[in-house]
Amino acid sequence: MATLRRRDFLTTAAAATILAVAPRWVSAQTRIKPADDDVLAVIDAQNCFLPGGTLPVPEGDKIIPIINRLAPAFRNVVITQDWHTKSHISFASSHSGKKPFETVALPYGTQVLWPDHCIQGTPDADLAKELRIAHAQIVIRKGYRQHVDSYSAFLEADRKTMTGLTGYLKERGLKNVYVVGLATDFCVAWSALDAKRAGFKASVIEDATRGIDAGGSLGKAWADMTGAGVGRIQSSAIAL
Amino acid sequence: MASAPIVPGERDVLVIVDVQNGFMPGGSLPVPEGDRVVPVVNRLARAFRHVIVTQDWHTPGHVSFASSHRGKKPFDTIELPYGPQILWPDHCVQGTVDADLHKDLAVPHASLIIRKGYRPQVDSYSAFLEADRTTMTGLSGYLRERGLAHAYFVGLATDFCVAWSALDAKRAGFQASVIEDATRAIDTAGSRARAWADMTAAGVARLTSSDIAL
Numbered sequence: 001m002a003t004l005r006r007r008d009f010l011t012t013a014a015a016a017t018i019l020a021v022a023p024r025w026v027s028a029q030t031r032i033k034p035a036d037d038d039v040l041a042v043i044d045a046q047n048c049f050l051p052g053g054t055l056p057v058p059e060g061d062k063i064i065p066i067i068n069r070l071a072p073a074f075r076n077v078v079i080t081q082d083w084h085t086k087s088h089i090s091f092a093s094s095h096s097g098k099k100p101f102e103t104v105a106l107p108y109g110t111q112v113l114w115p116d117h118c119i120q121g122t123p124d125a126d127l128a129k130e131l132r133i134a135h136a137q138i139v140i141r142k143g144y145r146q147h148v149d150s151y152s153a154f155l156e157a158d159r160k161t162m163t164g165l166t167g168y169l170k171e172r173g174l175k176n177v178y179v180v181g182l183a184t185d186f187c188v189a190w191s192a193l194d195a196k197r198a199g200f201k202a203s204v205i206e207d208a209t210r211g212i213d214a215g216g217s218l219g220k221a222w223a224d225m226t227g228a229g230v231g232r233i234q235s236s237a238i239a240l
Numbered sequence: 241m242a243s244a245p246i247v248p249g250e251r252d253v254l255v256i257v258d259v260q261n262g263f264m265p266g267g268s269l270p271v272p273e274g275d276r277v278v279p280v281v282n283r284l285a286r287a288f289r290h291v292i293v294t295q296d297w298h299t300p301g302h303v304s305f306a307s308s309h310r311g312k313k314p315f316d317t318i319e320l321p322y323g324p325q326i327l328w329p330d331h332c333v334q335g336t337v338d339a340d341l342h343k344d345l346a347v348p349h350a351s352l353i354i355r356k357g358y359r360p361q362v363d364s365y366s367a368f369l370e371a372d373r374t375t376m377t378g379l380s381g382y383l384r385e386r387g388l389a390h391a392y393f394v395g396l397a398t399d400f401c402v403a404w405s406a407l408d409a410k411r412a413g414f415q416a417s418v419i420e421d422a423t424r425a426i427d428t429a430g431s432r433a434r435a436w437a438d439m440t441a442a443g444v445a446r447l448t449s450s451d452i453a454l
Contacts, residue, residue: 083351120348120349121346121348132335134334134335135334135358136355137297137354137355137358137378138352138353138354138355138378139352139353140351140352140353141350141351141352144349144351162385162386163385163386164351164352164381164382164383164385164386165382166381166385167378167380167381167382167383167384167385167386168378168379168381168382168385169378169381170381171376171377171378171380171381171382172376172377172378172381
């Protein structure tokens, strides 16, 4: 800069000003600095979905340190918990002759059946003990109705019953939802898609998620999310 | 009560306010007999399909702490941009054992844990509206979206977080009731009687746990 003549310096300064008001152009190079209307949604970072849990997601534990690193960059954080009753309708054990990962037809559509998991008040349903997000503002539970599953943090599997999360976020003026957690192809994807449908901007931070990938579900989830305009970013895109 | 007991239904929600170690005997801001509410709340909760839980959730050095203001003591009052603020001992700091829910609170079917008072410069007795009286917590939006219309309040303390929450629920358009024997008060400078007078005048119902069908 010291070698620039004054005229060149002014030209450079003007260009810098233009850059400052042109975030779209700059966004490829500039990291996202979470603002007051951004919220980190930590989906189902629970023991049941970690190795050793009842419905382990491969490498599910790998995302916990990434989430812990991301969370302090966000002033606003919400946490979800999958929170089933005993003998929940989504459990294979509740349907005679059925095994986990088979499907059944329920009044609201096709339901994948799972091992018994994340039962209310059990250690299996607790948040991962390494998760460190003291500033989280709510812990919202889902799937607590005996006869209705809910992958989505916004809308239950009957596609009618709202969880209350939309109303909560809107009342607080939160507009952009950054989704992390487990599992990419189920609760993360359904939550991100429903966030978008509810009028929020939604992005998934991919390296802070892991998928179950049953029958090609991971590829399909990403195709659906991309098709719906959900952002696909990496944790390196967030300014920490 | 002569009338038939209340059978909580689909539009009723039990709101358990701040049943945290910080407000128990031995906590940092103990409410006399605060621990006595726990078994009553546990018994009531089983009658409600819908239950939510609040937590007072302060940053270290929070503006409501006497220790954040030179020369001030707990229970002194100061003037803040949003009005008078009672100063408290440091209490319910985010992520500490003091801020944890009481270990005997048994409400596994609670559908939401909502925290309040997490902004360093703004207190929030109310679960609905912070002390600046402009920042909403999100709870009205949550309850409304779920079709919940009548909030039954229990917890600590009657004359602060319970009363402010019940009054704000009413203002937000919900029906509000306080189940008195499932609450306890701090009662500083007549605050308990004033809280009940305010609640009664605002149309908040004053119930006891025997009014609820268990």
